[in-house]
Amino acid sequence: MEALLTACQEADSTEVSAKPKRSFYAARDLYKYRHQYPNFKDIRYQNDLSNLRFYKNKIPFKPDGVYIEEVLSKWKGDYEKLEYSHTYIQWLFPLREQGLNFYAKELTTYEIEEFKKTKEAIRRFLLAYKMMLEFFGIKLIDKTGNVARAVNWQERFQHLNESQHNYLRITRILKSLGELGYESFKSPLVKFILHEALVENTIPNIKQSALEYFVYTIRDRRERRRLLRFAQKHYTPSENFIWGPPRREQPEGSKAPKTPAPPTSGHHSQTSMHKKPKDSKNPSAAGRVNSKAAEDKKVTPREPEEETDWPSSEAGSEAAGSGDPEREGDADDSRPQPEETIAHALEKKESASPSEKDEEREKRNKDCESPGETGSHDDALLQ
Numbered sequence: 001m002e003a004l005l006t007a008c009q010e011a012d013s014t015e016v017s018a019k020p021k022r023s024f025y026a027a028r029d030l031y032k033y034r035h036q037y038p039n040f041k042d043i044r045y046q047n048d049l050s051n052l053r054f055y056k057n058k059i060p061f062k063p064d065g066v067y068i069e070e071v072l073s074k075w076k077g078d079y080e081k082l083e084y085s086h087t088y089i090q091w092l093f094p095l096r097e098q099g100l101n102f103y104a105k106e107l108t109t110y111e112i113e114e115f116k117k118t119k120e121a122i123r124r125f126l127l128a129y130k131m132m133l134e135f136f137g138i139k140l141i142d143k144t145g146n147v148a149r150a151v152n153w154q155e156r157f158q159h160l161n162e163s164q165h166n167y168l169r170i171t172r173i174l175k176s177l178g179e180l181g182y183e184s185f186k187s188p189l190v191k192f193i194l195h196e197a198l199v200e201n202t203i204p205n206i207k208q209s210a211l212e213y214f215v216y217t218i219r220d221r222r223e224r225r226r227l228l229r230f231a232q233k234h235y236t237p238s239e240n241f242i243w244g245p246p247r248r249e250q251p252e253g254s255k256a257p258k259t260p261a262p263p264t265s266g267h268h269s270q271t272s273m274h275k276k277p278k279d280s281k282n283p284s285a286a287g288r289v290n291s292k293a294a295e296d297k298k299v300t301p302r303e304p305e306e307e308t309d310w311p312s313s314e315a316g317s318e319a320a321g322s323g324d325p326e327r328e329g330d331a332d333d334s335r336p337q338p339e340e341t342i343a344h345a346l347e348k349k350e351s352a353s354p355s356e357k358d359e360e361r362e363k364r365n366k367d368c369e370s371p372g373e374t375g376s377h378d379d380a381l382l383q
Contacts (some may be wrong), residue, residue, distance in 0.1 A: 022212055022245035030216040033175055036158060037096055050105050052093040052114055055121035061091035062103035068124055076131045079159075083135075089169050092128045093176035107179060117180045125180060132173060136160050138192065145185030147192050157202045167209035174217040187223050190214045199236040205236075211242075 012080065032038065053059045061069045064087055071088065075081055082088075090104035098106055107115075114119050130140050137156025138147050145195055160166055170193075177185050193214060197207040218224050228243060235241040 022242050024245050026212050027216065027245040030213065033097075033178075033217065034219045040096070048105060049111050049114065051091070051107055051213050052111055052118060052121055054091055055115070057120075057124075061088060062101075063087060068128075070126075072124060072127050072131065076134070079135060079156075082132075083159075083163070089172060092132070093173050095172065095175050095179060095377065112179055122181070126182075129173065129177070129182075129185075132169070133189075136166070136170070138189075145182065145188045147189055149176070152249045153202075157196070161205045164205060164209075166215070167206060171209070171213045171217065174214060178217065178219060183219060186218050187220075187227070190218065190227055191230065194231050194234075198231060198236075212245075 030141055050059065054061055057067050057069050060073075064085070066088070070082065071092070075088075087101045087103070090099040090101040094104065096107045096109075115125075124162075124296045133140055133147065134150055134152075137150050137153040137160060139150040140146075141148050174186050174189065177183065190210065191209050193203070193206060196202045197204055197210060211228075215224055215227050215231075218227070232238070232241050233245070
């Protein structure tokens with residue numbers, strides 16, 4: 001515990017960098033969250049429901065042994081206790097991932113559905129949310145999630161600006177809101193924090209966490225872009241604004257090999273030399289295709305909006321290649337990888353007979369003429 005407090009104090013004393021950088025690892029973590037933890041096998045603690053039982057006031061949170069009703073009634077307004085106790089936040093705002101308190105268990109999909117159907121659990125969850133907002137100097141003003149400054153905002157904002165370990169708590173709270181049915185509450189809170197940090201300058205130290213973590217907990221892509229545009233408009237100095245985490249360079253050995261050109265020697269190459277080119281039949285159509293390709297190259301690149309927060313290859317099949325998941329949307333990850341497709345084509349080519357190779361070459365020439373088949377595997381991954 002002492003080591004944790006020391007680390008928090010060191011974090012509080014760290015000055016915000018003049019030119020902030022975005023974390024690739026934060027982007028990968030939040031990508032997994034927004035996409036419901038792809039490839040995660042949800043089999044642990046299926047019958048335990050400890051988070052739901054805690055919110056039904058049937059068990060206390062560990063290791064403190066305090067029930068939820070006591071937290072809501074006696075801890076509310078006790079800012080010292082809320083500040084220096086580090087074991088309650090994982091129970092008040094559970095996630096589908098392990099936190100620092102190993103006594104707290106992860107949510108399961110079954111538990112989430114049961115939680116949403118339990119009115120007393122939802123009622124207490126919203127009370128816990130209000131309690132933490134007040135601790136930060138914020139108040140919930142309606143049922144749609146809109147927030148405003150609380151009465152004690154000046155004192156609490158000053159504390160929030162200096163106690164940066166609370167930014168981790170805000171990230172957890174935002175994630176938990178999305179898991180337990182209150183996704184719509186996240187955007188008003190993030191917009192409020194961005195306004196206070198960038199426009200009012202009341203909590204300037206929080207802007208880095210807001211742009212790197214808070215915004216990217218929001219699952220709606222259009223809403224994230226709206227918040228990023230708002231931040232870019234008010235960010236100072238404007239030249240230091242970063243739209244998103246940078247692309248992680250892939251090792252050279254991981255790049256997809258190019259398909260080798262067909263052999264140019266031997267009987268088959270002589271046969272192909274005597275064949276008339278197909279595009280000579282309709283030169284005007286080929287000219288239109290070439291002019292269209294030239295126009296596409298002249299298109300001015302659009303203004304950067306939300307840069308990639310794609311996961312690395314360490315995430316396995318959670319994303320295809322090095323594509324941007326924000327541009328891919330919810331594309332199917334089950335499509336074949338470029339390396340697999342090329343390897344299959346090469347294997348088929350080697351085993352083909354001479355006549356089959358000629359037919360394949362003719363088919364490839366036809367495909368090159370067709371405007372609808374001009375895209376490569378790499379282009380498909382970036383759509």
